[in-house]
Amino acid sequence: MKIKENFIMKTIAGENIAMAVGKEARNFPGMIRLNETGCFLWNLLEKGATMETLTEKLLEEYDTTKENAEKDISAFVETLKANGILEDE
Amino acid sequence: MSDPYFEARGLEEALRKNGVVIITCRGVSMMPLIKNSRDRVCAARIKDKPAKHDILIYRGEDEYIAHRLVGMQGDKYLTCGDNQIRPAEISPEDVVAYLPGMVRKDRYLDFSKSSAYRLYVSVWCSSMFLRRCMLYIIHHFSASYKKEYRLQIG
Numbered sequence: 001m002k003i004k005e006n007f008i009m010k011t012i013a014g015e016n017i018a019m020a021v022g023k024e025a026r027n028f029p030g031m032i033r034l035n036e037t038g039c040f041l042w043n044l045l046e047k048g049a050t051m052e053t054l055t056e057k058l059l060e061e062y063d064t065t066k067e068n069a070e071k072d073i074s075a076f077v078e079t080l081k082a083n084g085i086l087e088d089e
Numbered sequence: 090m091s092d093p094y095f096e097a098r099g100l101e102e103a104l105r106k107n108g109v110v111i112i113t114c115r116g117v118s119m120m121p122l123i124k125n126s127r128d129r130v131c132a133a134r135i136k137d138k139p140a141k142h143d144i145l146i147y148r149g150e151d152e153y154i155a156h157r158l159v160g161m162q163g164d165k166y167l168t169c170g171d172n173q174i175r176p177a178e179i180s181p182e183d184v185v186a187y188l189p190g191m192v193r194k195d196r197y198l199d200f201s202k203s204s205a206y207r208l209y210v211s212v213w214c215s216s217m218f219l220r221r222c223m224l225y226i227i228h229h230f231s232a233s234y235k236k237e238y239r240l241q242i243g
Contacts, residue, residue: 013133017109019111019192022195
């Protein structure tokens with residue numbers, strides 16, 4: 001999975017904001033606010049990553065259980081998919 | 090704050106919840122920086138006193154307005170759209186947000202980092218006479234300054 005080209009993440013007034021630019025903004029005029037972990041996952045997904053890679057990297061960086069990580073990652077990925085932000089490589 | 094008109098719009102609620110909101114602007118008063126219905130701006134909850142030349146969002150008579158802070162008049166703020174030449178006086182209590190940046194075409198323009206933006210502000214806000222001349226030229230040659238088209242029947 002990979003973040004589509006026209007989606008960017010910026011730190012605006014201290015908040016991490018994901019948004020669409022260019023033509024994509026017509027379909028997604030809003031924004032998604034990400035916390036630090038969300039940013040971490042977003043950065044990995046910008047380069048392209050599988051569920052397994054995401055889980056692996058998240059566990060390397062953060063103190064949590066595999067079960068928790070998988071649950072959160074799938075919820076995160078589902079949200080991005082529902083908003084048309086992710087594409088299959 | 091308790092005015093139902095504003096509450097229905099949800100901007101202040103969204104600002105309280107998220108800190109930042111992305112809005113598509115209507116109107117021409119912030120041209121040539123913000124183009125009507127095309128550009129989206131980022132509004133952030135106001136924390137400290139705004140700085141001169143910040144773009145502020147405040148409660149207008151029946152809608153939110155985004156204009157630039159150009160000075161102080163006693164304890165009031167003087168704001169003026171980039172497409173206007175007469176500042177208006179507003180109450181600091183009516184200010185709900187400031188704009189840290191905007192989305193233009195395929196990129197995000199961070200006002201605090203962009204040197205092109207700073208140059209624009211220093212030229213555009215240097216003198217109202219100069220602005221009047223520049224606006225005259227732009228209004229004459231730019232198609233994007235045509236009137237907003239709306240056909241309404243009945």
